Amino acid sequence: MNKRQVLDIVLIIFGLYFLMYFIQYMIVTTFQFFSIPEGQFSEKGTYIFMMWIYLLIPLAIAVFFLFKREKLLNMLVGKSKQQEVQQSETMPCYGRLAFWIQIFGLYYLISSIARAIPRLTVVISRSSHYSAKYFWWQEMGSYIVTIILAFLLIWKSEIIANFINSITKQPKKEE
Numbered sequence: 001m002n003k004r005q006v007l008d009i010v011l012i013i014f015g016l017y018f019l020m021y022f023i024q025y026m027i028v029t030t031f032q033f034f035s036i037p038e039g040q041f042s043e044k045g046t047y048i049f050m051m052w053i054y055l056l057i058p059l060a061i062a063v064f065f066l067f068k069r070e071k072l073l074n075m076l077v078g079k080s081k082q083q084e085v086q087q088s089e090t091m092p093c094y095g096r097l098a099f100w101i102q103i104f105g106l107y108y109l110i111s112s113i114a115r116a117i118p119r120l121t122v123v124i125s126r127s128s129h130y131s132a133k134y135f136w137w138q139e140m141g142s143y144i145v146t147i148i149l150a151f152l153l154i155w156k157s158e159i160i161a162n163f164i165n166s167i168t169k170q171p172k173k174e175e
Helices: 003-034 038-067 069-076 097-125 132-155 157-168
Strands: none
Touching (some): 003 038, 003 069, 003 097, 038 069, 097 132, 097 157, 132 157
């Protein structure tokens, strides 16, 4: 692997990280928006609206790192004269994007489970309160979605890697 290929994988992982960040906090912000009492919309509504605008920043970074990284690679490393190496099963594991997507999925799976277990005890302790039906999703919603997405990253890593590679390839110039 050359420096350009390593940097390409790093940019994809950063893009996936910002995409996961966006998804996690979009869930929390959306729940906060729908749990606002009717009379307090003007006070909390502005805060929630600004949070949604704030969430556009990690989404824009994720889109840039995942789909426009060729420009960043050209700026950082320069244009490559070498032919792009095709991803295959015979490559060492660290040279395949699917391997790094699986590692990324494992990171999110372990960290989400580790953060969800203490929150689960809080949810269980409040199960007798009247607000329990709203509280569990606010406390556990982003963890549940993150765990599901982490499983998908691990299980479908080859498909995700092929999708990222196919959607970001530049059309070949005919000479």
